[in-house]
Amino acid sequence: QQKVQQSPESLSVPEGGMASLNCTSSDRNFQYFWWYRQHSGEGPKALMSIFSDGDKKEGRFTAHLNKASLHVSLHIRDSQPSDSALYFCAASNMGYKLTFGTGTSLLVDP
Amino acid sequence: DPKIIQKPKYLVAVTGSEKILICEQYLGHNAMYWYRQSAKKPLEFMFSYSYQKLMDNQTASSRFQPQSSKKNHLDLQITALKPDDSATYFCASSQDGTKSYEQYFGPGTRLTVL
Numbered sequence: 001q002q003k004v005q006q007s008p009e010s011l012s013v014p015e016g017g018m019a020s021l022n023c024t025s026s027d028r029n030f031q032y033f034w035w036y037r038q039h040s041g042e043g044p045k046a047l048m049s050i051f052s053d054g055d056k057k058e059g060r061f062t063a064h065l066n067k068a069s070l071h072v073s074l075h076i077r078d079s080q081p082s083d084s085a086l087y088f089c090a091a092s093n094m095g096y097k098l099t100f101g102t103g104t105s106l107l108v109d110p
Numbered sequence: 111d112p113k114i115i116q117k118p119k120y121l122v123a124v125t126g127s128e129k130i131l132i133c134e135q136y137l138g139h140n141a142m143y144w145y146r147q148s149a150k151k152p153l154e155f156m157f158s159y160s161y162q163k164l165m166d167n168q169t170a171s172s173r174f175q176p177q178s179s180k181k182n183h184l185d186l187q188i189t190a191l192k193p194d195d196s197a198t199y200f201c202a203s204s205q206d207g208t209k210s211y212e213q214y215f216g217p218g219t220r221l222t223v224l
Contacts, residue, residue, distance in 0.1 A: 002152065032210040043114075043200050043215030044153065051210070088153065096141060096207040097166055100153040 003027045004091050004101035012107045019079050021104045023089030025070040030091035033065055033072045034098065038086040047074070047087075079108045113137045114216035116201050121221045123191050130177075131186040131219045133201030139214075141165075141207030142184040144176060147218070148197040159184055160207030191223045 006023050013019045023033070032051050036044040050056045050063040050072065057063075062075045072089055089101040117132040135142060144156040158165040162178045175187045188195060198218045204211040 004152070034212075041217075043202075043217050045215065046212045049210070049212065090153075092210055094208075096143070096158050096160070096204070096210075097155050097168070098145075098153075098213060099155065100145075102152050 002102055003030075003099050004089055006087075006089050006101040006104050008104060009102070010105040010107070012109060013079050015079060015081060015108055015110050017079050017108075019076040019083070019106055019108070021074045021076075021087050021089075021106070023072040023074075023101050025072075025091050027091070027093070027099075028070065029093040030070070030099070032092045033063075034090040034092075035061075035063060035072075035074045036088040036090055036100075037083075038088065040085075044088060076106075079106075081108050081110045084108045112217070114201060114203060114214060116199075116216040116219050118219060119217065121219055123221065123223050125191060125193060125223060127191050128187065128189045129191065129221070131188070131199050131201075131221070133184050133186070133216060135182050135201070135203040135214075135216075137203055137214060138182075139203035139205050140181070141204045141211075142178070142182075143202040143204075143213065144184065144186050145200045145202060145215075146197045147200060153200070156186075157184075158207055165207055188221075193223045196221060196223045 035047040038044040050065045090098040141160045177185045201216040202213045204213045
């Protein structure tokens, strides 16, 4: 079983809409969480990190972490067609080794 | 300018052969990594190096050997190639390998083994 599970597997939202992505870990040793985005044909690029319980906002992106339930979410408001990509949740317990989730494919319809 | 260079971008090999995937980073980072992305699977951690020393090896096979000739280089040698080795291999780097600094990924080398 994957240690980091993501849902939904795919998501379609209209341009300007809100996209909500979820991630759940099964390993309580994970202390650090990241959201990465990967456009087709490119390597993943970090969107944001979240290490403490609560919300963290960066522009149109808001991440939420609940360590008790090992749940991380990413909300993208005012979604743009350029946001269409694969989104990965990644977790680590020692900093250097990232365990990636299964990914969510986001499509923003113009 | 690209900060992490991976060569080649595409690679086709025959079963049983040996290939070397090249990675160079120009971010001044001290830690480098290799990950693998196979079809229908999440990105999978393979190796981590910090200050040119191997920190972690999560590959089950000795056919995968990282090679660090310079601080900003971490190549990946794969011997006795198998069709199951077909995947995109990503090199990444971070400022330090001991803390949770952001990891920057290269564009990847897509390997196909026939």
